[in-house]
Amino acid sequence: MQFFDDIEIGTAEDLGSHVFKKDEIISFARQFDPQPFHVNEDLAHTGLFGGLCASGWHTTSVWMRKMVDFRNADIEQRRKDGRKFARLGPSPGFENLKWLNPVYVGDRISFRSKVIGKRTLSSRPEWGLLFLLNDGLNQHGDLVFSFEGRVFVERDPDRKITI
Amino acid sequence: MTDVNTRATQCRMFEDFETGTVFDLGERTVSKEEIIAFASLYDPQPFHLDEEAGNQSILGGLAASGWHTSSMMMRMFYDALLTYSSSLGAPGIDRVSWLKPVRAGDRLSGSMKVLETRASNSKPELGFVRFLMRAENQHGVPVYEQTFSMMFGKRDAG
Numbered sequence: 247m248q249f250f251d252d253i254e255i256g257t258a259e260d261l262g263s264h265v266f267k268k269d270e271i272i273s274f275a276r277q278f279d280p281q282p283f284h285v286n287e288d289l290a291h292t293g294l295f296g297g298l299c300a301s302g303w304h305t306t307s308v309w310m311r312k313m314v315d316f317r318n319a320d321i322e323q324r325r326k327d328g329r330k331f332a333r334l335g336p337s338p339g340f341e342n343l344k345w346l347n348p349v350y351v352g353d354r355i356s357f358r359s360k361v362i363g364k365r366t367l368s369s370r371p372e373w374g375l376l377f378l379l380n381d382g383l384n385q386h387g388d389l390v391f392s393f394e395g396r397v398f399v400e401r402d403p404d405r406k407i408t409i
Numbered sequence: 410m411t412d413v414n415t416r417a418t419q420c421r422m423f424e425d426f427e428t429g430t431v432f433d434l435g436e437r438t439v440s441k442e443e444i445i446a447f448a449s450l451y452d453p454q455p456f457h458l459d460e461e462a463g464n465q466s467i468l469g470g471l472a473a474s475g476w477h478t479s480s481m482m483m484r485m486f487y488d489a490l491l492t493y494s495s496s497l498g499a500p501g502i503d504r505v506s507w508l509k510p511v512r513a514g515d516r517l518s519g520s521m522k523v524l525e526t527r528a529s530n531s532k533p534e535l536g537f538v539r540f541l542m543r544a545e546n547q548h549g550v551p552v553y554e555q556t557f558s559m560m561f562g563k564r565d566a567g
């Protein structure tokens with residue numbers, strides 16, 4: 247992962263894809279969101295969405311997994327190359343999450359992340375706050391969700407640049 | 410056994426929500442095991458998986474993934490309000506704030522305040538209810554806030 251100071255606004259990353267299987271959709275929903283259209287295939291077919299579909303929180307949680315895997319692969323590569331890398335911090339939250347289309351059993355969702363802004367913090371000089379537009383598309387090219395995330399990224403200790 | 414009529418009168422519908430009403434979502438204690446189980450599947454960052462790594466991180470200890478907290482709040486919301494309701498799902502979430510780390514052993518208390526109700530212009534059979542969902546830990550410290558709208562079927566679709 248690049249340091250906050252080196253990240254350019256507009257940078258877009260493909261985080262990879264995930265196929266949502268029936269078992270995992272039901273397993274997540276039974277734990278956290280047991281509405282009929284997420285847990286019961288028979289009821290789901292006659293209901294609102296016309297088929298069993300993933301909880302919106304499941305979809306965004308898988309986005310998170312793909313993001314972590316993507317960052318870890320990048321860190322691994324930088325280790326191999328002997329380059330330094332930034333730590334990824336936690337997120338204070340997000341805005342404008344839209345669940346635009348259902349994610350049905352068997353759908354392959356491709357996850358993306360784009361840098362849309364950055365802000366330095368006088369309260370935390372070691373960290374910068376990155377603003378991201380995150381989304382996912384299904385195999386038909388339809389957007390299924392998008393949200394504006396925020397995450398702390400470590401600043402380069404060797405650079406003292408004011409942004 | 411609940412008959413159909415009783416169930417119908419118990420079913421919470423659009424008309425049953427009033428601006429300003431606050432619903433209690435009850436409590437939920439978060440275990441270390443479930444923090445690690447969720448993070449292993451969906452958010453395997455060191456500060457969500459390992460106590461020592463958590464201690465050395467910006468979070469200052471093992472903490473639940475924010476997505477885990479949001480998902481736990483979804484379940485508290487479901488159990489308290491959605492089970493017997495005419496819910497038609499949520500089109501999205503306006504804002505989530507993960508205010509403070511949620512730690513192993515924390516006991517979360519949840520609440521939901523109705524901010525606004527609005528009948529749909531285009532779909533006479535449903536309306537939108539906008540909520541402020543909040544959770545605080547056992548020390549009374551707010552850890553989570555979420556603003557969002559939910560669609561509910563109307564009793565009177567006329």
